[in-house]
Amino acid sequence: xxxxxxxxxxxxxxxxxxxxxxxxxxxxxxxxxxxxxxxxxxxxxxxxxxxxxxxxxxxxxxxxxxxxxxxxxxxxxxxxxxxxxxxxxxxxxxxxxxxxxxxxxxxxxxxxxxxxxxxxxxxxxxxxxxxxxxxxxxxxxxxxxxxxxxxxxxxxxxxxxxxxxxxxxxxxxxxxxxxxxxxxxxxxxxxxxxxxxxxxxxxxxxxxxxxxxxxxxxxxxxxxxxxxxxxxxxxxxxxxxxxxxxxxxxxxxxxxxxxxxxxxxxxxxxxxxxxxxxxxxxxxxxxxxxxxxxxxxxxxxxxxxxxxxxxxxxxxxxxxxxxxxxxxxxxxxxxxxxxxxxxxxxxxxxxxxxxxxxxxxxxxxxxxxxxxxxxxxxxxxxxxxxxxxxxxxxxxxxxxxxxxxxxxxxxxxxxxxxxxxxxxxxxxxxxxxxxxxxxxxxxxxxxxxxxxxxxxxxxxxxxxxxxxxxxxxxxxxxxxxxxxxxxxxxxxxxxxxxxxxxxxxxxxxxxxxxxxxxxxxxxxxxxxxxxxx
Numbered sequence: 265x266x267x268x269x270x271x272x273x274x275x276x277x278x279x280x281x282x283x284x285x286x287x288x289x290x291x292x293x294x295x296x297x298x299x300x301x302x303x304x305x306x307x308x309x310x311x312x313x314x315x316x317x318x319x320x321x322x323x324x325x326x327x328x329x330x331x332x333x334x335x336x337x338x339x340x341x342x343x344x345x346x347x348x349x350x351x352x353x354x355x356x357x358x359x360x361x362x363x364x365x366x367x368x369x370x371x372x373x374x375x376x377x378x379x380x381x382x383x384x385x386x387x388x389x390x391x392x393x394x395x396x397x398x399x400x401x402x403x404x405x406x407x408x409x410x411x412x413x414x415x416x417x418x419x420x421x422x423x424x425x426x427x428x429x430x431x432x433x434x435x436x437x438x439x440x441x442x443x444x445x446x447x448x449x450x451x452x453x454x455x456x457x458x459x460x461x462x463x464x465x466x467x468x469x470x471x472x473x474x475x476x477x478x479x480x481x482x483x484x485x486x487x488x489x490x491x492x493x494x495x496x497x498x499x500x501x502x503x504x505x506x507x508x509x510x511x512x513x514x515x516x517x518x519x520x521x522x523x524x525x526x527x528x529x530x531x532x533x534x535x536x537x538x539x540x541x542x543x544x545x546x547x548x549x550x551x552x553x554x555x556x557x558x559x560x561x562x563x564x565x566x567x568x569x570x571x572x573x574x575x576x577x578x579x580x581x582x583x584x585x586x587x588x589x590x591x592x593x594x595x596x597x598x599x600x601x602x603x604x605x606x607x608x609x610x611x612x613x614x615x616x617x618x619x620x621x622x623x624x625x626x627x628x629x630x631x632x633x634x635x636x637x638x639x640x641x642x643x644x645x646x647x648x649x650x651x652x653x654x655x656x657x658x659x660x661x662x663x664x665x666x667x668x669x670x671x672x673x674x675x676x677x678x679x680x681x682x683x684x685x686x687x688x689x690x691x692x693x694x695x696x697x698x699x700x701x702x703x704x705x706x707x708x709x710x711x712x713x714x715x716x717x718x719x720x721x722x723x724x725x726x727x728x729x730x731x732x733x734x735x736x737x738x739x740x741x742x743x744x745x746x747x748x749x750x751x752x753x754x755x756x757x758x759x760x761x762x763x764x765x766x767x768x769x770x771x772x773x774x775x776x777x778x779x780x781x782x783x784x785x786x787x788x789x790x791x792x793x794x795x796x797x
Contacts, residue, residue, distance in 0.1 A: 273530075274494045274495075274498040275494050275495055275498070277494075278490050278491065278493075278494035279490065279491050282483070282486060282487045282490045283487060286479070286480075286483035286484075286486075286487065289479055289483070290476060290479060290480065290483075293472070293475060293476055294472075294476060297475065298472050301471070301472065302447075302465070305344075305447060305463060306434065306447065308344050308346070309434060309447060309449050309461055309463065310427065310434065310449070312340055312344060312346060312461065313432055313449055313451075313461065315336075315340060316337065316340070316348065316350070316453070316459065317453045317454055319336050319337065320333070320350065320358075320453050320455050320457060321453075321454055321455055333359070334359065337359050337361070338361065344463075345463065346462070346463045347361060347362035347364070347368065347462045347463065348360070348361055348362070348459070348460070348461050348462075349361075349362060349365060349368045349369065349372065349459070349460050350453070350457050350458070350459050351369060351372065351457060351459075352456075352457050352458075353456055355373075357369070358457055362462075368460050368462060369460075371448075371450075371460060371462075372458055372459075375433075375450040375460070376450070376458060422438045423435050423436065423437045423438070424436045424437075429451075431451045431452055431454075432449055432450065432451025432452070432459075433449070434448070434449045435447075435448055435449075436448075436465075444464055444465065444466045445464075445466070446462055446463065446465060447462070447463045447465065448460070448461065448462050449461040508532065508535050508536055508539060511523070511524060511539060512539055515539070515542075515543045518550070523539075523540055523543070524537070524539055524540055592616075592617050592621060596613075598613055599613050599614070644773060644774065645687040645690075646685055646686065646687070647685070647686070647687065647688060648683050648685055649683070649686075649688045650681055650682065650683055651682050651683075651716065651723060651725065651793060652677045652679070652680065652681060652682050652716065653681075654688060654691060654692055655675065655716070655725065657692075658692060658695045658696055659673055659699070661696075662696070662700070662703065665703060666703050666706075666712065669703065669706070669710070670710050671703060671706050671711070671712055672710065672711055672712070673699075673713075673714065674711065674713045674714070675714050675715075676713060676714070676715040676716075677715065678715070678716045678717050678718055679718070682716060682718065682723050682795065683795065684723050684793040684795045685795070685796065686774055686793050686794065687770075690770045690774075691770075691793065693766065694767045694770055694771070694778075694791060695725070695727070697763040697764065697766060698727040698767065698789050698791075699712070699714075699727060700763060701764065702727055702728075702729035703729075705729060705731050705732070705787070706730060706731050706786075707730060707731035707732060708730040708786070709730040710730065711729070711730045712727070712728065712729045712730075713726075713727075713728040713729075714726065714727050714728075715728075718795065719792075721794065721795055722792050722794065722795055723793045724790055724791070724792050724793075725790060725791055725792075725793070726788055726789070727788070727789045727790070728783065728786055728787070728788040728789075729786050729787060730785050730786040731787065732787075733782040733786070733787060734780065734782060734787055739781070739782075742764050742780065743764050743767070744765065745762050767791070771791055771792075776791065776793065777792045778790065778791035778792070779791075
């Protein structure tokens with residue numbers, strides 16, 4: 265179990281990651297930093313040549329003073345650590361920032377008069393080095409390649425040309441006397457002056473070595489600190505063992521639903537699997553027993569519910585269909601036997617038959633809708649919509665029917681815009697049923713008032729109508745299908761007691777409340793909607 269221990273895993277993983285990153289950083293720093301540094305310095309020297317060329321032109325033309333030119337040159341040479349010397353055609357020093365001024369002038373002369381230090385001796389503008397200068401100049405040995413040898417044949421310098429243009433040459437030179445590489449740029453400026461720029465490579469290598477040493481020391485410190493931190497952090501990971509202890513207590517209390525389902529092979533995994541093996545048999549048997557009892561109880565309740573609904577449905581449907589069927593049959597027989605030849609009477613008989621058939625058709629449609637909602641055959645839809653807009657639309661659709669009875673509908677929304685969550689089409693049916701019920705029972709002042717009220721995360725919609733109060737003993741029963749408080753009045757307007765049942769079924773399906781209560785001068789119905797943002 266030792267190699268699977270959480271502490272060991274975290275420590276090894278942390279140490280491995282830190283060590284790998286450290287090795288990668290050192291490798292890249294050792295192999296690439298020097299190249300990148302040298303390439304950057306080369307660009308810096310070429311850029312410096314261009315800048316110095318511009319400064320000298322501006323100085324010669326009088327655009328800047330000698331002091332300004334000197335300041336620009338000092339800023340460049342200081343920031344880039346490059347030695348620079350600029351001389352005129354008569355070898356007078358225009359600018360120099362190095363103590364080895366004589367040596368750099370000598371190298372510049374050799375470069376100019378020998379073409380590239382390694383070429384054959386040539387004259388430039390009719391000038392040539394003096395006798396002493398010629399004696400001190402190295403000569404090229406044709407058998408030594410790109411090298412300068414002394415009079416005894418010893419190699420003094422080796423070079424590698426990096427950039428060679430018409431006006432300047434950038435080269436890398438190894439000076440055996442100083443045992444170091446140098447980057448040199450020599451050539452002429454646009455104003456006729458000559459320039460020599462020189463930078464030692466050893467400083468760059470020293471910086472790389474210092475950087476590697478620093479990274480190594482810091483990396484070792486980070487590695488040690490990381491191991492300590494990972495060791496301390498691993499102690500927090502072992503806290504799940506305490507959770508397993510709590511699971512054990514729950515199992516002791518016969519709660520076998522609490523189980524360990526991890527796949528860890530370390531301490532937690534071993535302990536969890538031991539607890540699972542201990543309770544597996546009991547948990548399995550109790551789980552089966554609970555499932556069987558639950559299924560049995562569900563089947564019994566479902567069967568009782570179906571039997572009750574079937575009995576109530578048959579009884580209520582039979583009762584509701586008996587009257588319209590009798591009327592249709594009676595008036596149809598009267599038409600067949602020719603009880604009356606009066607066209608108006610015959611038209612009346614036909615209207616009664618059509619009206620009763622329409623009522624039966626409406627009742628059957630409502631029953632189908634109610635059946636689908638109660639048995640959960642319709643998919644619940646949750647969408648966001650503006651309840652104020654929906655109420656306005658339903659009210660407008662019912663204003664004509666209300667006005668025909670002299671009823672005035674008032675709409676009093678608390679806010680101009682109130683978003684809610686539900687099924688917009690089903691809520692439209694709820695509002696329609698409330699308004700239809702209000703129109704059919706509106707008496708007295710003949711006023712219907714629809715209003716909204718926000719209650720925290722809920723919006724409540726009220727539909728009030730003037731008229732007779734509902735008896736208190738009937739308030740809880742009006743939601744039962746086919747229940748009628750005033751059967752004669754319900755029959756008068758063609759009601760069947762299903763509309764409010766549909767409202768109740770829709771609200772129950774969406775786990776929302778609805779209700780009705782008597783108020784002064786009439787009755788007020790309401791329902792709630794979710795208005796969480």
